[in-house]
Amino acid sequence: MRREDLTIREERILSAIIETYVRSARPVSSGAVVRCGSLKLSSATVRNVMRSLEDRGLIEQPHTSAGRIPADHGYRYYVDRLMGPAIVSNSDRAQIRAGISVLGGRDIATIVTEVSRMLSELCKQLAVGLEPAVESGVMERVELVHLEEGRCLVVVGLRSGQTRSALFKCGESVSESDVAAATGLLNDWLDGLSIGEASQLLKRKLKEKDCPFRDLIWSMHGRWDRIFHLHDSERVHYEGARYILRNPEFAGDASLLGEILDSEEALADLVRKPGSREVVVTIGHENHRRKMAGVSLVVGSYRVGETVGRIGVIGPTRMQYRRLVGVVDQFSRLLDDLFSSSHWQEGR
Amino acid sequence: MRREDLTIREERILSAIIETYVRSARPVSSGAVVRCGSLKLSSATVRNVMRSLEDRGLIEQPHTSAGRIPADHGYRYYVDRLMGPAIVSNSDRAQIRAGISVLGGRDIATIVTEVSRMLSELCKQLAVGLEPAVESGVMERVELVHLEEGRCLVVVGLRSGQTRSALFKCGESVSESDVAAATGLLNDWLDGLSIGEASQLLKRKLKEKDCPFRDLIWSMHGRWDRIFHLHDSERVHYEGARYILRNPEFAGDASLLGEILDSEEALADLVRKPGSREVVVTIGHENHRRKMAGVSLVVGSYRVGETVGRIGVIGPTRMQYRRLVGVVDQFSRLLDDLFSSSHWQEGR
């Protein structure tokens, strides 16, 4: 029996405390646990157990003569071992299916935005969606287009269906046929590479003495990293600031949340976790960022071809983990299905 | 003398009240106005004047025996007639210049994001940036690219330097030379039109009996409105949620701000005002949206070719209008310069 293992009774009481606290947002007393019904114990016994849970850091007491509230460790124990399989209610499931089903054929940005919105509505939490990072996407086609006045358009299409484009200056001397030939060459070089690999390869080619179309490719490569810069590469969508601001735990200092909401990069950073197929829950202090105490994340991932995107919710540690994990998981799965379906493939 | 005209003395006192209140965030007493120094009056006289200002709805009293706070009308009078020309301090001006100068050659999305960030930092307010609406942009070039498996890429370059692209399905029967010919045709048709006009024209052409490449153009046109849908058409960037959440006036119900922060469309809607060359100030209830009481906007515009984008700040009505109008104006002008400069034109 590991040090942190709890007896059945302790587990039951911890569950009761957490579930009651999530509902009420107020410290849970021994009496309240008894009134939960599932245990046939007196409040005195429950108190003894609570004291032991407190000694182990699973719950804490705001002050003497108050009830207990779950500590981050307590939530962690609950999520890992007590809450049981994340079950999605029929109503939730139906809503998710219906919402996803109307998105067939839309582009990724729209899908991610809409899914964030739905996730936020359904969970009543701040929801975040990350498009798949373009950097890791695999190139399907690159095209240069010759314009007037020595300018050129570069367009990159990825297997995921995402496309990016930008203008660059190539000098008056470049002819239309040069551009066409360079396009052919680039496609030979870059097909099947990721954006990052492509950039590396271009750099190498440019160093070679006999690099063909050096000036043209040089100019284009100068744009490359900017086109695929994070800002445009891994777009962040979020919805539902109103929900997180509504929580009583943030009533005092909403400025903390300001920091979270503020920067798309910070948000992306939070949600971009070491990849895992499963939904990942991060509770309070487990976020190493400062000032993220009191905030939990539930993050899932979805695949689009070779690339991975993420969706998740952000809320107070006092959140309905079981339901949220279920909903996020369901969304992730359906997005996976959507992006691998023939409907999506063909609709593009 | 118009009904709402004030005497010099009344104006001085109104100014003193507003400026003191903006600094202190607390009701301003008659004594505080006297202590401001610029008037040689007793507090009793000031009290008489304040009562008359209150009768006209320019200031209000939270409760008897409290000082006065400016009403929306008072701010309006101040902004229109009292605060004087918006003057930008040398330090602000230098920072703005420096910030803008490093943006030469970047793409519009990056520029707008960075400017929002700078504006937010400088003003310590929530800042919003809108890219120019792509819809009203003028087409410079449209290009179709033939891909494998009956798919096609459409790329549109605008005179503003913005580009958009998307994949669509065109059917296996379309040949590479068809695509090239169709590209030429499209450029003939669409050159110099706005995106909106182009969509109309394509619709007309498709109705004609002898429309060439009907299937191809039909498929492409099916994508058209989605590519240029608001979501991608008039991107919104914002920065500085932390600042607006920090204001004491929103300490209680931040959920109101949640509604503002929440939806990019709502933000865009706020900032997208009837066009004007000048910086536009919108105070509290002048926003017709409900629940926008207590919130003011300072919005400027900048041109990129034929299209117009906007930048602005959003904060409590208790804001430093003079300085903010100056800073927003300065940014607008420098953006205008940036986008019309040969440096920008050529750098693209």
Place this chain on the structure above:
DNA sequence: GTTAGCACTCTAGCGCGTCGACTGCTAATA
């Protein structure tokens, strides 16, 4: 027209006592 003076009003803050919720301990109990 302006001001000094004064009575009045209202808030913020403090101290106090009470109530009620909850705990921790102890001794009785099954």
Place this chain on the structure above:
DNA sequence: TATTAGCAGTCGACGCGCTAGAGTGCTAAC
């Protein structure tokens, strides 16, 4: 030995009254 009833003790929430102080509105004098 595990559980429980009972009880004393602790602490926050609430309401009350009081006071200090800030600020007003009015009036009479200048």
